Structure formats: structure tokens, C-alpha cells
Amino acid sequence: MTEPDEALEAGGRQVPQDVPAEQAVLGGMLLSKDACAQVLEFLRGNDFYRPVHERIFSVIQDLFGSGVPVDVVSVHTALMESGDLSRVGGGAYLHTLIASVPTAANASYYARSVYDRAVERRLIEAGTRLVQLGYTGSRGTSRSTDDLATLAQQAVFEVTAREQAEDFNALADMLQPTVEEIEAAGKRGGEMVGVPTGFTDLDRLLNGLTPGQLVLVAGRPGLGKSTLAADVARHAAIRAGQASAIFSLEMSKVEIVMRLLSAEARVPLHVLRSGQLSDDDWSKLAKCMGEIADAPLFVDDTPSMNLMHIRSKAQRLRQRHDLRLLVVDYLQLMTSPKRSESRQQEVADLSRGLKLLAKELHIPIIGVCQLNRGPEQRQNKLPQLSDLRESGSLEQDADVVILMHRDDYYDKESARAGEADVIVAKHRNGPTDTVTVAAQLHLSRFVDMAIV
Known part of the structure; x- marks a missing residue:
């Protein structure tokens, strides 16, 4: 599809380009909505070497962004309406693209491959500008050598920089939308805007879990931090109908579903595990399964997941099922694909990555965390933010930090047996407080104790 000398520079050298890969990309996008979503995450129109491919890509991008199905017919129609169909080779070329993959x-x-070749072409362009700056220098101009160095740095930066002007807004442009949001909140009459947790007092305090938030649920082993996180996901999916996902690096899918059934059917977990169910238990279980079968709750128990895997899977769930809440259990079991100087730095990278993912997907992410032995060394056993294990960056990156505490965990004769404190130790957008809930861990759940 290229002329013999189209990809040659003046010096006879090959310009970096991969036309077959460009055709394969466009062909894949014409075949699959998922391929469109994956490619549009990082590829832009000016990454294509051939202008006709850039034009076809732009049409696909516009259709996908408008929610119109992307296929040969819709792209053919859009190109025909814009008068570009003949310029890109007609409808026959669209079928050639599909046949190429x-x-x-x-x-x-x-x-x-298309993106890499585009970066290489930009490197050549940046190098040419640097050579010109070097020959021109500051002679006969008002520019200093510092100015030249700044221009050179800018040329190199622009090689991989993306045009994201929409990320920056003047204050004058943001005031009206902000006022509208305040007015909308007033019209809701205090109605919660975030994902509900299922605990009345906690929802009042946090106004639900807000999209973009990183929420850490931390505690010592056995205190019920995983149970609380699962309770929130269970309530969001089953009661509120909001798609939720649990990525568990600690428990298997069967164990998680067994805990969910125990909580919903109110059949003790140890009874489910033993299989010694009474007729009444089987009846409760059957009724429960019928009620929750269609709940939008997804579970992934892949071991040794890293941030890249979580990002990829969460993006697919967001695209396909409108994911509204993600639980990662638990953060310290995650691995990082890149080498870090220390485990503390690795955990810092992971927590920062989860925070950025929450903002990117516009959903709250709950990260379950272990605390160190600090509470056990204190007289009152109450956990503190400083007990977050392995990295102070966890406290820094989180919007909300919830610490779990149960008196009867340390004192079996406690007058508060059966109660658990959900301590909101950090709340970036509001007050902190302690919410008391009932601990029914034999049923793998906590129960709201608020008086409505």
C-alpha cells in the first residue's frame, strides 16, 4: 500500500514504520469492541504513519466515543458522509483491513508496534531539532545557552508526551460546574452519592465510598478486615445492584463464595465447610442462591497478581459490566513487576498505583492491609495509623483508612463481646469517628447496629 520511496528519508534510510501492524490494529478494531477499548487506551491518530490509517482510526475513535457500534458498515457510512471514503481506498480497503488480521x-x-515506531519517528524529529539548535546556537539571537538547553529538554520530552489539554482548566471554567454540583447535592436532600457500605453510621460519616477514593481496611490477622471488605462488596452488588469485584490473593473463589453464602443464608461457615447441613440449612441455602444468582459480583483468585494484572482486569470489568467497586485482598500479598530497592518502596509503588487506578476508573478501591504488632504492645490494644505495616505511604496515599478492633479478640471476658469497632482513622474529605457494628464472624459477616 506504500509507494517504493514513501518510507525513505532524503539520505535513503528507512523511516521507522510498520504498515502491516497499522492494518492489523484497524482490522482488529473493526472486529471487536474490546480491541477498540484496549487500543484507544494508549494509541492516538498521529501515531499512524499512513494518513489514510490515521483518518480511519479517527472515525473509529469518534464512533466508539459516541457509543455507536464499530464495524465495517458504521465506519463505511461515517467516511462516506465526511467525503473521505474514496481518499482511504473505498469500502474495499476496509474489508482488506479485516482480512489482514x-x-x-x-x-x-x-x-x-505502531506506537513504538511513532516514538522512533519523533526521536528522529527531536534529534533533527537538536542538531539545528546546536548549529544555530545563541549567536545572533537573544537566547542564552540556558534557553537552548531548555528548548532541547522540551524537544526530548515531547517525544512521548501526549496532548492532554483537557486535563488543565482555568478556575473561571471550573466555578460553574462546581456550583452546579453543590446545588445538585442540596437537591438530593442528603442522599448519598457514593457506593453504599451497608452500615448506616459509616455511610453517614463517609457519604458512601466516593469514586476515585482509595480506602484501606486494616487490622491484625483474625480481626475480620477481609470480612468487612467483603461485606461492603456484597451489599453493593446484592442490595444496591452496583457491579463489584473482589480480587483475592489470599482465599480461593470457593472459599469466598462459601463465606458469601454463609452471610446471606445465615448458615454457619463451619457447617458449610463440613457439609453437615440440616434440611432447614439446605432450604435457606437454596433460597439464598436463587436470590443472589444474578448479583453483579465478580471474584478473581489468581495468585501473585501484580498491579498490571489488576489494572487490566479492572479495566475490562469497567468496560463490560460498569464496575463500581473493587476490593483487593490483601495489598501486602501483591507483587510489583519492577525491581524496587526495598519492600517498603515496593508497597509504596503499589499503594500509589491503586490510588491512580481508582482515579482512572472513577471507582472506589478498597485495599485490605495488615497491621504490624503495634496494637499488641499497647495497654488498650487500639490500632493506630502508625501501625500500617511496611510503608508509611499507605497512610499518605489513602483517602480513607479504616482500622478494625475487637475487645473480645484480646479479652475473652470482655463486656463488649460480639462488638467490633470500625475506626475511621483518616478521612481526607470529612471527620473521623468510630462506628460500632455487631461481629457475627461465625456467619462471616458484620451487622449494622445503628438505630435508624
Whole structure:
């Protein structure tokens, strides 16, 4: 599809480009909505070497962004309406693009090749500008050598920089939308805007879990931090109908579902594990399964997940099922694909990555964390923010930190047996407080004690 000398520089050298990969990318996007979503995450129109490919990509991008199904027919129609159909080779070329790729599954792989070649071309352009700056210098101009160095740095930075002007807004442009949001909140009459936790007092304090928040639920082993996180996901999915996902690095799918059934059917967990159910237990279980079967709750128990895996899976769930809440259990079991100087630095990278993912997907993410032995060394056993294990960055990155505490965990004769304190130790957007809930851990759940 290229002329013999189209990809040659004046010096006869090959310009970095991969036309077959460009065709494979576009063909994959014409075949699959998922391929469109994956490619559009990082590829832009000006990454394509051939202008006709850039034009086709722009049409696909516009259709996908408008919610219109992307296929040969819709793209053909859009190109015909814009008068560009003949310029890109007509409808026959669109079918050539589809024929160039056997499966849409590899679209992101080919997109990476297209992007890499684009970066190489920009490097050549930046190098040319640097050479020109070096020859021109500051002679006969008002520019100093410091100015030249700044221009050179800018040229190199622009190689991989993306045009994201929409990320920056003047204050005058943001005032009206902010006032509108305040007015909308007033019209809701105090109605919660975030994902409900299922605990009345906690929802009043936090106004639900807000999209973009990183919420840490931390505690010593056995205090019920995983149970609380699962309770929130269970309530969001089953009661509120909001798609939720649990990525568990500690428990298997079967164990998680067994805990969920125990909580919903009110059949003790140890009875489910033993299989010694009475007729009444089986009846409760059957009724429960019928009620929750269609709940939008997803579970992944892949061991040794790293941030890249979590990001990829969460993005797919967001695209396919409108994911509204993600639970990662638990953070210190995650691994980092890149080498870090220490475990503390690795955990810092992971917590920062989860915070950025929450903002990117516009959902709250609950990260379950272990506390160190600090509470056990104090007289009152109450946990503190400083007890967050392995990294102070956990406290820094989190919008909300919830610490779990149970008196009867340390004192079996406690007058508060059966109660648990959900301590909101950090709340970036509001007050901190302690919410008391009932601990029914034999049923793998906590129960609201608020008086409505």
C-alpha cells in the first residue's frame, strides 16, 4: 500500500514504520469492541504513519466515543458522509483491513508496534531539532545557552508526551460546574452519592465510598478486615445492584463464595465447610442462591497478581459490566513487576498505583492491609495509623483508612463481646469517628447496629 520511496528519508534510510501492524490494529478494531477499548487506551491518530490509517482510526475513535457500534458498515457510512471514503481506498480497503488480521485478540500487540515506531519517528524529529539548535546556537539571537538547553529538554520530552489539554482548566471554567454540583447535592436532600457500605453510621460519616477514593481496611490477622471488605462488596452488588469485584490473593473463589453464602443464608461457615447441613440449612441455602444468582459480583483468585494484572482486569470489568467497586485482598500479598530497592518502596509503588487506578476508573478501591504488632504492645490494644505495616505511604496515599478492633479478640471476658469497632482513622474529605457494628464472624459477616 506504500509507494517504493514513501518510507525513505532524503539520505535513503528507512523511516521507522510498520504498515502491516497499522492494518492489523484497524482490522482488529473493526472486529471487536474490546480491541477498540484496549487500543484507544494508549494509541492516538498521529501515531499512524499512513494518513489514510490515521483518518480511519479517527472515525473509529469518534464512533466508539459516541457509543455507536464499530464495524465495517458504521465506519463505511461515517467516511462516506465526511467525503473521505474514496481518499482511504473505498469500502474495499476496509474489508482488506479485516482480512489482514486473523483475530482481534492481538490488536493491542500490534498497537504497541505502531506506537513504538511513532516514538522512533519523533526521536528522529527531536534529534533533527537538536542538531539545528546546536548549529544555530545563541549567536545572533537573544537566547542564552540556558534557553537552548531548555528548548532541547522540551524537544526530548515531547517525544512521548501526549496532548492532554483537557486535563488543565482555568478556575473561571471550573466555578460553574462546581456550583452546579453543590446545588445538585442540596437537591438530593442528603442522599448519598457514593457506593453504599451497608452500615448506616459509616455511610453517614463517609457519604458512601466516593469514586476515585482509595480506602484501606486494616487490622491484625483474625480481626475480620477481609470480612468487612467483603461485606461492603456484597451489599453493593446484592442490595444496591452496583457491579463489584473482589480480587483475592489470599482465599480461593470457593472459599469466598462459601463465606458469601454463609452471610446471606445465615448458615454457619463451619457447617458449610463440613457439609453437615440440616434440611432447614439446605432450604435457606437454596433460597439464598436463587436470590443472589444474578448479583453483579465478580471474584478473581489468581495468585501473585501484580498491579498490571489488576489494572487490566479492572479495566475490562469497567468496560463490560460498569464496575463500581473493587476490593483487593490483601495489598501486602501483591507483587510489583519492577525491581524496587526495598519492600517498603515496593508497597509504596503499589499503594500509589491503586490510588491512580481508582482515579482512572472513577471507582472506589478498597485495599485490605495488615497491621504490624503495634496494637499488641499497647495497654488498650487500639490500632493506630502508625501501625500500617511496611510503608508509611499507605497512610499518605489513602483517602480513607479504616482500622478494625475487637475487645473480645484480646479479652475473652470482655463486656463488649460480639462488638467490633470500625475506626475511621483518616478521612481526607470529612471527620473521623468510630462506628460500632455487631461481629457475627461465625456467619462471616458484620451487622449494622445503628438505630435508624
